[in-house]
Structure formats: structure tokens, C-alpha cells
Amino acid sequence: MSGTFHGLPVHNVLTCLESGHRLPSAEAAAWRISLGYGHKEGFAQAWQRFLDGVDPSRVRALVLGPWWSGEYDGLAGPLAAITASAARLPALEALFLGDAESEDCEISWLQMCDITPALDAFPRLERLVVRGGDGLELRPVRHGRLRSLTFESGGLPAPVVRALGESDLPALTDLDVWLGVDEYGGDHTLDDLAPLLTGARLPALRRLGLQNSEYQDDIAAAVARAPVVARLEHLALGMGVLTDEGAAALLEGQPLTHLASLDLHHHYLSDGMQQRLTEALPGVDVDLSEADDPEDEEDRYVAVSE
Template sequence: MTDIEHPGTFHGLPVFTLPPPGEGGPDPAALPRADSVAWRLDCTWEGPAFPEIWQYFLDTVDPGGVHALLIGPWWPDDYSSFAPVAELIAKDAGRFPALRALFLADVTGEECEVSWLEMSDVTGLIEAFPRLGELVVRGGGDPVPEEEKLQLRPLRHQALRSLRFESGGLPGHVVRAVGACELPALERLELWFGAAWYGGDATVEDMRPVLSGAGFPRLRHLGLQNSEIQDEIAAAVASAPVVAQLESLSLAMGTLSDTGALALLEGQPLTHLTSLDLHHHYLTDPVMSRIREMCAREGVHVDLDAADYWDPEDDEPRYVAVSE
């Protein structure tokens, strides 16, 4: 399994976690400049609730200078829905004219398993920041109640250049909504589909608008990964029009076998790519050799690190890198 960790940098800035308020709290004068770091907010166990953390952030840091913001665990005790957090941030969006990057649910497995995060509809929050350039959303899974699952409605956003959904069970309706969005500036798109057991029910048909290339004319990196149907995705990518406009492609983290890899090799040329990421795969040595030879011949960087704990001689089920 892939360990999900807190990023050290985000949007090109070092991540700085705001120390909690209270007795012995930080001297505001000793904090970094608002524009010099990516600010991370979280609730410590049995500490202040998120609304108090949020107000403390607004009072302590100049929101007008903040470029990047990460939201960590938003519950001080029991897990709770992200909806009130999204509403609170959206309400104060006007105070963040320089905000260009948002990371929703920067939460590790030790804090909460990715598929147990109680998310919400994130559409309104995206719309609240029309200049947002980068968005990462972590979470989405089946164990949580229906009203606390990840939701997205089709939207138009002029500025968004990078969009990533990290999930152990990405719902098909979210994938369809992404394909129906109008994102003329989008350059990077990454979708982690996850496992059916955790609500990852997206199909190749759900991905067709993305694969067509028509909706995102500036797309240069595409990641369709962490999927139990990675072979089907690879076969679809092998003839997908979007590939011609890409500079990099990732089909990593899933259950890719020789079937999907051979479809890629026998499909349209991939020689224009600068990188091909297939890590966490289930390929045999002969097929890996063919991929390496093709990439070496054309100068394509390839990642072929295999899935952990997998032996091609064993009849064990294949698994995705991130599920629960």
C-alpha cells in the first residue's frame, strides 16, 4: 500500500502548520510572512474546534497575502463532515485575493483512513475562488453516510490549471462531473479511482469526455490511476485522442497487468511523452523489457517499480495502492 503523508511543499511553497491558539501560542511577529509559506490548519486532539482555528488564522495571519492553504483534520474528537468547513472558507473567500492553491483534507492514514473521510460537495468552495490555480481533494469512499460523501457538480472555472482527486473509492458521478466541467486552463488532471469495496465505481465510459481531449484543450499531464480496472483504462488510453496532446501520462498505482501494457504498446505512439508512470504494476519481465526498450529508444522516462509483496508465481489477487 502507498503511504499517504503530509506534503513538505505545496504550490511551490514550504508547508507551515499554524501552531494552535491558547496559552503559550506563537508570537504573530515571529510567524512567517503570509506569502512565504503554504499555510496548513488542523485541529489537535481535544483542542479547539475548526471555527475557532479559522478565526485565529484570520486574526493572526494577513489573509490578503496567503497564496496556498491546506486543511488538515478538521475535527477535535469524533470524525465529522467537511461541509461546515467548506461553507466557512467559502464565506470568507473575499479576504483571500491572492489565494491560488487549496488542499482539502490533507489527512494521513494515522489521522483518518482516506475512505473514511466525511467529505461534502466541494463545488461551491471551488466557485468561491475564481482565481484558484491548483486544487487537491483527498477523500471519497463508501463507509460514510450518503450525505457526507464527496460530491462535485459540473462547473466552469477559468483559472484552474491543476486538479487532483486522491481517493480510495472515487464515485463515478464525480468522474462524470469532472468530464462535464469547463476548465479551459487545465494543464494537469489526476484521478485516483480506488476500489469498488470503498465506492470506486467509475467505469471507462465515465472517463470518455476526458479521454476525448475535447474538454481540456491545454491538458499536458493525465493521471488515470489507482484503479482495479487499470487494464481497461490502458486499453482505452491506447486509442484515446487526448494522448496526442500530453507530455506525461500516469497509469500507476493500480492493477495493470500484461494485458493492459500490451494494449498500450500496440496502440498509438507514446514516443512524444517525456514521462510514463506505471509504478505499482503487475507486469512480467518480458513485457517490462519491451516497455523499457521503447522508452529508452525514444528518451521517455518510465517508472516501472512493481507493487510491493507481489510474486508473479503466486495466484494472489491484485490490489490498488490506496483503498481504505
């Protein structure tokens, strides 16, 4: 990752420590711990260097990049080390687990684990981003401070989707879920998404993304009658196999004119349907970028799978 996370500039911990330059204040950076193939030390050593080199009591944001130095190791060990240090990280507000690009590791090759301990260990956490689906687990939780939750995957396991629907997240305003495909572990169904669409356990939700799905048309049809939509400001149904059928269901369902934005990028909509959408939602910022050929049914694909 480059740029920012949680509104803070991202700094690679090991690079900063090895450069000999003066480090920014602990609270003024999102600290990225990143190893990768051939790195001279394992995660435990790198994590200890971080704790010794930066005042952890003031750290607000952490980004976990490639955590392995040889073969792909699972996330369980590094996550256990991070949560074991929770008492030393009382100010942590944001955590990104799995900030690896394709040149490091394909998203569906990342070996994940039960990430519930991250929520249990950090009661002040406001933002959590989880990238990867293989081996990913989540247990139903209640977290009173979490405001933004993102799951990026090429295939999100059904038990994770169900646990998310059973979790109480009263402060959550932003939820973005990349559902992915069955080939890479995305064995969820529309029924698994139903609790999210009621919004009963998500009273503060204002931004919802249910994206990157093979059955995006069915999701669109369910969203068209979902109770949660009336209080949303932003809705994202992009990255998947959305066709005219799903878009028509959206237009024929409950009003969407209250939305500030509707993100449908990476879609299979005809020119006529794209025009219908923009004309029906004149005050809404409708993202219809990355249009694919609606006639080519054999080669339809989601934006992120492997």
C-alpha cells in the same frame, strides 16, 4: 503535510501562533489549519484565529488538515467557513482539502461533501487537491484559471467522475485521479472516463493520471486509442492492477514515444513485458517501480483503498 505545497513551505497556523515566534509573510507560506483528536477548540475558532493572526488578503495557499477535534466530522462545515471568507482571501491560488495521513484518519474514512463551492468561491484558484471519497460530490463547473486538479481517493464516486468529464477547464494542464475500488465507493466505469479521454474540455492538458484502479488494464486499452494522448507530455497509469494485457494494449496502440514520462509504478507486469516497454520507449522515463508478482492473481490490489 510537511515540506512544500504550491512551491511554498508549509506552516501549521496554530503552532505558529502559539509559539510566539515571528510569523513568515502571509504570501510566503502555505498555511495549514490542522486540529485532530483532543484539540481544545473546534474548526470555527481555529479558522477565526487564522484570519485574525495572518493577513488573509495576501495568502496564496491553504492546506486543510484534520478538521475535527472529536468524532470524525464532515467537511461541509469547514468548507463553508472557508468559502464564506472568500472576499478576505482574494489572492488564494492553491487549496488542499483533506491533508490527513493514516494515523489521523484512513483516506476512505474522511467524510467529504460537495467541493464545487471551493471552485465557485475562488476564481483565481490555480491548484486544487482533494483527498477522500466518502460522500464526495462535484457539480459540472467552468473555471478559467485552474491549472492543476488532483483527486486522491480509495474509491471515487461515479457522479464525481462524470461531473469532472462535463466540466470546462480551459487552463488545466495537470489532472491526476485516483479511482479506487468499488468496496470504498469507486463505482465508476470505463464509460464514465470517456469524456476525459477525448480531452475536448481540457484543451491545455499536458499531464494525465488515471490511477489506482482495479480495471487498470481496461483503462490502458482505452488510453491507447484516446485522442488526448497525442498532446500529453506525462501519462500516469500506476498504482492499480496493471498486467501484461494492459501493457500490451499500450504498446499496440498509438505511439507514446513523444511522452517525457510514463508512470506505471505498482504493477503486475512480467519481466519480459517490463523489458518490452523500456525497449519500445527508449526516450521516455518509464517508472516500473513497485513490481508485484504477476503470477499471484488472487492477491492483486490497488495501492490505496481503505
